[in-house]
Amino acid sequence: MKRILLAEDDFDFANVLKQYLELYSFEVTCANDGQAALDLLKNGTFDICILDVMMPKMDGFTLADKIITINPEIPFVFLTARNQNEDKIKGLKLGADDYIVKPFEVEELVLRLTNILKRTSKKETSEVKRDILKIGNYSFLVNRFELKLDNKTQQLTEKEASLLLYLFENRNQLLKREQILNAVWGNDDFFSGRSMDVFISRLRKYFKDDSSIKIESIRNIGLEFKVL
Structure with missing residues (x-):
């Protein structure tokens, strides 16, 4: 049974949603403010x-x-x-796996959560995923979401690590934007595309000290992760 932490200040809405999600075999813990949610996260184990x-x-x-x-x-x-676009973009830039606007269909929410959890599970069990990958002069500690160069360590978010892993596994070949979006974000809609642009920009900054690594954009097509 997958465990959900639900942070929602509307007590009645949270209680109703909790009951619906439990019908779909989720275990739901509710917090009615952000600090309470953070405390629960520090002391508990949750899947999403x-x-x-x-x-x-x-x-x-x-x-x-x-x-x-x-x-x-x-x-x-x-x-x-x-539902403002700037809020959606801000949320996705932070690394959110989805941004869902109320009102919504519970069944759709369940499907979105299930798909996210499936992708997370696949990443955990994938045999392709190794502990340490050498990317130019960098060491990518896949399971720890760390990128190391000499004595410097850059902590990655899960989304950054997932994107980097996908690019590395498909290095030195042209990738279409929709390929990357569907593989890493699970869809190729506008907001995911904007989110991907932000994460690509971050990766470029992380690799700026190694001229053998380039992320080249091909206008209106996609990009290529070049490792010489």
């Missing part, structure tokens, strides 16, 4: 987090940032009434 954005004591965006620091492996989605 569902976060409202507007909450007392700590908003969902701040909570997401702290989740990444505490446990970069745990996936999280935003479930909120805030």
